[in-house]
Amino acid sequence: MKLCLISRNWRQLHRVQRFRGRELKRLFPFFVLISFVTALLFNSLTPTIAQLPRPEIRGVWMTNNDFDTLKNRAKVQDGMTQLRRLNFNTIYPVVWNSGYVMYPSAVAKRAGIQPFVLRGSDGHDIVADLITQAHRQGLLAIPWFEFGFMAPPTSELALNHPDWLTQKRDGGETSISAAGEVVWLNPFHPKVQQFITELVLEIITQYDVDGIQFDDHMSLPHEFGYDKYTVALYAQETKNSPPTNPQDPAWVKWRADKITAFMVQLNQAVKARKPQAIFSVSPNYYDFAYKFQLQDWLTWVRQNIVDELIVQVYRPNLQNFVATISRPEIQEVQQMIPTGIGVMAGLRNSPVPMQQIHSQVRAARERGLGVTFFYYESLWNSAPEPVTQRQAGFQTLFSAPALRARATVE
CATH class of the missing domain: 1.10.287 (Helix Hairpins)
Structure with a gap:
């Protein structure tokens, strides 16, 4: 059956x-x-x-102009509390400016730079306190290596190490920047590269930081590179003298490639010391950065040495602002890494109204971009509107939290 x-x-x-x-x-x-x-x-x-899993960058740079706040523990605590309440998630405190560090540094001391450390009102370490207070509020703290290869001509760094400086074709060693008259450390010189690398490793080792940031000064104005060391190196590699035209395409590329090679080495050194550290870059828009500052940051991103990009776009005109943040290289990068736009919140002598900030932030966020403001005091303490009105304005910008989780240390 x-x-x-x-x-x-x-x-x-x-x-x-x-x-x-x-x-x-x-x-x-x-x-x-x-x-x-x-x-x-x-x-x-x-x-x-x-892009969905990436938390939106909502940051602020903390500069020397913020010193009155930074030196006071109570003000720092209040500031971090306010930033968290208004749904910010990252701070970028300056640690390298005007040829000096903002913390006790054995590396600077070995270079003959006398201790010039900004101390708090009770003698405390400002950088340590700032990082601690930020972390208590769930904010990332990424120190900002502001001056890069740039330094004042009267700084001890420049005076003690004249052989570290590069120059123009006519022998001039200075240029005019937003910080005034400056000289430029030679980014191609091994001793300069060693000094910068040691400073960076010192800051990420000495403090519980979430990363390190380099801006548009981790570069070289295109007029420079005619010092004896660089001329000899170029002749050795190409069998030619550097072109007299500082914007000669091959000459621009050779120098830009050298800076790129150094940034690759610097990234490797940082990751070897702290694998989870965010390697952040905040340059100018690409066409200007490459042609005039020899800063090929798009190649840096393509070579996977950048973990986060914030492009400085300080344009009062909304149409120009939108055109710049809509450039194809920014669209390319935002598919790969967290990407934001540097927005001007105001300067001491040039306040920015909240309406302009609102329109620019809205334009950036509509394009899937985060924002970082320059700088902390101009958010609401030094602004054209009252503090409460400014803070209410930021509250409407970021109505919900976007916390960035701290990476686990390996």
């Missing part, structure tokens, strides 16, 4: 399978079409999906 049932069931199963086989063959072209359409839709959505 069981054998008959098994035989009958087997025949029925065989007929069902043959029927299903014919149906599958008939429907096969339909399945192929569905698969093709699904693949197209998936590929078109992939960039957007890739």
